[in-house]
Amino acid sequence: MLDVVPSPAPAAGGEHLLRAEGIVKHFPIKEGIFFKHQVGSVKAVDGVSLEVRRGETLGLVGETGCGKSTLARCIMRLFPLTAGHLTFDGADLSTLSRSQMRPYRRGMQMIFQDPYGSLNSRRRVGSIIGDPLAIHNIAKGAERKKMVQGFMEVVGLNPEHYNRFPAEFSGGQRQRIGVARALALRPKLIVCDEPVSALDVSIQAQIINLLEDLQGEFGLTYLFIAHNLSVVQHVSDRVAVMYLGKIVEVAEVKDLYGTPRHPYTNALLSASVVADPDKARSRDRIILTGDVPSPINPPSGCRFHTRCPKAQAICSTEEPILKSGAGDSASHLAACHFPVADGEKIASGKATILHAVEGFLAEAPK
């Protein structure tokens, strides 16, 4: 019954479904009561280029506040871009107005992080999932209901719950509602903005399995944003690492997790949870000192140089570009002047409370 939806225009744009070039999103900071003037800007996303291939899952990781979600919203064109080009399925979306964007939204949809906030609590589930069908005039009345119930079944919801309110569902079920809503237009690309980070660990696996099943069933392409490295490793074909509004490393999953080149990627991976306690105790951790610098006034040169254990003079003056290092596959790109070599140890010791205290004291003003 799902075949009723005509699939979007035939493939155009070649191997890459989505291509983002130099995406910039600055949020202005304004001051003044009557006459507002700009006093600065939050450089949430500052020149990000990435490609998403058809049918793949591109993972996007980075710590809180690095601009992952802003990038997702830029790609979904939920707000105008400050600069940059966005090509989806061969069409340039970078400067389209809101109404011009509407037909393209059938090709790209989004799953939101918060299964509570992203569903309108005053509307019934049937009308929430049927919303895209109504907006794009795809189906009406009984036909729409039949389609919505079909999608509810696909995502593992009881179709008889059509008339319930979101409040009557658990977090996992709500996220399924969000998945069904994103699926209803039969998009090619689904941007998943931390789709499981608000859920119980046991439910996370169910939603991830559901997303993987749907990918096979509907031929979906995912841009999967998360800060949980294990989840990203599990679902992704390729992974991009973001730091302070920039992509610092992109690679196939096995390359990125096997031979991370950027010191920041190394630090991230060394901080991730290891299931084996013996290994966890014995491994070395890279302890970064300080906090993420403010995106209002980011560091010059390489943005990571203020916290990088390998930083040298050039790092603060010259910004490294994303390039493939010697001996790496062409798809493994890192933006670093001094990429980490195989087997090189940049770890600064084991993670201990003492270490954290020392770091704190070093930071503290004299």
Next chain:
Amino acid sequence: MSLSTVEVVSTEAPAETPGVGGIEGRSPLRLVLARLRTDRVALASIGVLVLIVLLALGAPLISAITGHSPTVTNVDNGTDANGQPLPPGTGGFLLGTDNLGRDILVRIAYGARISLLVGVLATAIATVVGVVVGLFAGYFGGWLDSILARLMDVVLSFPYVLFAIVLVSVFGASLPLVILVIAFFSFAAIGRIVRGQALSQREKEYVEAAHSLGAGNLRIMFVDILPNLVAPVIVLATLLIPAAIIFEATLSFLGLGVGPPTASWGNMLSDAEGVGFQAWWFYIFPMLFLLATTLAFNLLGDAVRDALDPRTERIFAGRRKKKKPA
């Protein structure tokens, strides 16, 4: 649909709750009605209002039964030998007569029509205008918000009686004008609340979700945001009705509202000016009806607010609970 979701279903789908509403969720409206049914103050207010509505609807009937017209003066039967109004219960006049010999009961019944009409219609217009203005101001923000919000501030700080006097002197007193004047001075109260709510709602993730689906601004405003504002709007509208009734009575009392000989509670009170204690029924009865109606609407509004948001403190809750065991 040969998806391997079967095992997923079995792990998460809850056991079907048996009984009523197992499949269909109870809508907020039905929850509110259910809560109102247990609220005795609300039920009493609804009872009073039903009686007044019946009185208004049955006004021609009362007129026919008593044989008294609400407007035609009746000096022969309606006044005593000295030309003074008849007290309640005499000469077939249940609530007495006024100085022109007209039946107070019949006039109150016709006055109820005016009061309810003005109260409901003015509030309806004010609500629609207020919701639209508030939604546009709050949702779009920017210069549109600046203009609309300032406009509402101006309306709220306007000396409305002076404004009404000017309007009446230009256009002449009439019912539609009264309704429009009242609606104009009431819409800002709703508009400000709606604007504030819309400002906070538009930042919610569900609005972003609707945007990502391709929903237009109007759809987001009226299909997504508006249902989330229904609670405060209903409460405010219920409380605006008595305010509008009082407003009408005030205007009519000042001779700026519904003009004679049409009966309205306001101009009945105006007619009674100066009769003092001699003909107390002349003003006491219209006053009582005005009081009962506005009090019932106000208490109902409070009860609706309690029912819509059970977390707010109930005004009469303590007293009602204490009464129960006795």
